[in-house]
Amino acid sequence: MEAIILQILNGLDKGSAYALIALGLTLIFGTLGVVNFAHGALFMIGAFCAVTLSRILTWSHTVIDETRTDFLGNPLKVEVPYVHDIFGVATGDAIIDWAVPLAILFSIPVMLFVGWAMERGLIKHFYKRPHADQILVTFGLAIVMQEIIKYYYGANPIPTPAPSAFTGSFDFGAMLGMAENQIIYPYWRLVYFAFATVIIGAVFAFLQFTTFGMVVRAGMADRETVGLLGINIDKRFTIMFGLAAAVAGLAGVMYAPINSPNYHMGMDFLVLSFVVVVVGGMGSLPGAVLAGFLLGILESFASMSIVIDLIPGINQIIIYLVAIIILLTRPRGLMGRKGVMED
């Protein structure tokens, strides 16, 4: 029982990341009809926004410490962050400690700009082209983006810790009256799950309760008719692209403390996120969220030793296996609509 609760919890944060990325992917597909293989790279760039802000906050000047020596026997050069000079050591350290949450504010304009530049600079030229062309160009773009990141930040993962207030884990088991250490869950992953819930809720509310959202939904349903009503739907869709990029970026920012960011992390999520979109139903926002959490939880269950002992290798194929079963029984995915990607 404890093991099952534990894996459900584990699946929630994994599912949160899948759902956030898949939400943006399906939003872009639903509005612009573009299969965006560069979406994983946007998640990665979001994580590197956290790395960048962390580097900005720890930007330092060198002070020579005559009492200590470096590896060559020369006086040790000690790096002193400018925030220490400006705010004092205690406040400066607190600011550095909270780099990741602060990066949320930093990443929103950056990601909106990256999304806008991608859409206006490249992707808009591929709206009328076949999906295969879109996949090729966006996949190429993803490789270019990750190589740029690798050039500036190196290939090694860069540790980007969560604020020290969120280190350690919460003992759910003890709270439920079970023995100690039976169901533990890291605080930051709880934060991530809560954050993802808020973002997903905000995106749905935005689309559901604002005039802008209503127009976008109308455009997703019938682009031509909305255009005939004199509404510039393209402009709104461009904004939606920026919004989807920002959602992926925010998912990346908050994910940085979970796994040290590296240039390749977007690709690691990309394929799974596409499976999530397909299982959820192409263009279906609730489907993407549902499938994200479902597959995240199933993946966690499949990595239990008892399951692996029963079916060796199941942890590596579970997502694809479930995808095949769902697509065989429900070819449009869990919540797919008729007519999407069927023309």
Add this chain to the structure above:
Amino acid sequence: MSKLNLTRRGVLKSGAVAGAGVALPTIFTAQSVAAHTNEPTGSTVTLGFNVPQTGPYADEGADELRAYELAVEHLNGGGDGGMMNTFSSKALQGNGILGKKVEYVTGDTQTKSDAARASAKSMIEKDGAVMITGGSSSGVAVAVQALCQEAGVIFMAGLTHSNDTTGKDRRANGFRHFFNSYMSGAALAPVLEKMYGSDRKAYHLTADYNWGYTTEEAVKSSTEAMGWETVNTVKTPLTQTDFSSYIAPVLQSGADVLVLNHYGGNMVNSLTNAVQFGLREKQVNGKNFEIVVPLYSRLMAKGAGANVKGIFGSTNWHWSLQDEGSKAFVKSFGTKYGFPPSQAAHTTYVQTLLYADAVERAGSFAPCAVAAALEDYEFDGLGNGKTLYRGDDHQCFKDVLVVKGKENPTSEFDLLEIVEVTPAAQVTYAPDHPQFSGGALGTCNNGA
């Protein structure tokens, strides 16, 4: 007036005789022109440095390449000579190898066996490399070693830690200076016993590939021999990035030690996840919960950041060693590049010097002569104390370092501290040890 009689048959006969005449000297002299693959005939000799220049180990590859460039500089008489000054053999004079200036070509392994083989093949066939060296993975080392054996060139392995490289996949043309999984287990176990006691329950998470298996087996057998119980061993996919679902059940198992048989990005992520779960703050079976990382590298420690603090592991070499060889190398490397070398840089630099020295002592670039010069060769002054290149399996036997993550690092390179230098005798095993069985060197191949 003479008349020239040209007949078709006559022309063919004359052509055949003339052709045979032209070909004859080449046939008879072919052996002497190239006694072995890529025998250097001019004033230069080309070495092939096959390192990951792209992919997840690109930073480690870059450090290997820096070390190779430094070694070439020293072999050609440039710089301060580095470890050539402390090397027990005095065969190297700083005038290249056998008087030939050392040049090099590089290949990109991408840390993929097929790409590594293709780049090594290209360096051998197109660039005329007489020796191939480098790499950052055992899969690559085993694949390239087999290729070099077929091609008739020497392979001086880079960073490869799997037992199999000099175990079941050993080859006569391949040599490894780096230590291996068995040695990590043998060095770590006594230190772990001293620090954590002999009554412990270990849970292994193991990368699901060759290196992971040999490391798990080595650490498991070494720790069980001192009384530890292995509660569970779980294989994790190599492509796994989030290890939470593997780490969460660890405490439920009753284990009080987690052994992470992971390397590179796997290790960075699994350790980060384990620390996030607060495992190190837990008390299990009345003891502090502990984490062990059998193989450390500086780049991994850098990626895991503060999470490595206080965590034990093993390493082949560390720049803080105070022997004359290490000091000379750190000075050369640090002066040239501005930061201390990694263990990957050290092993690749040493391998280049060892190859060059063996050629000088053999008086030949022929792989079989070089191999004979390296086999059962004892040397000192290259940073690991007295070292033996054992002839039975082409594995170096030397001291192994047990390290732990430093509590108060002074820089991004100062992440590990040496806890113990385990003497070579303690990590030496018989050539037919079960963990290394199933392979044979075969006969050396000169190629050509």
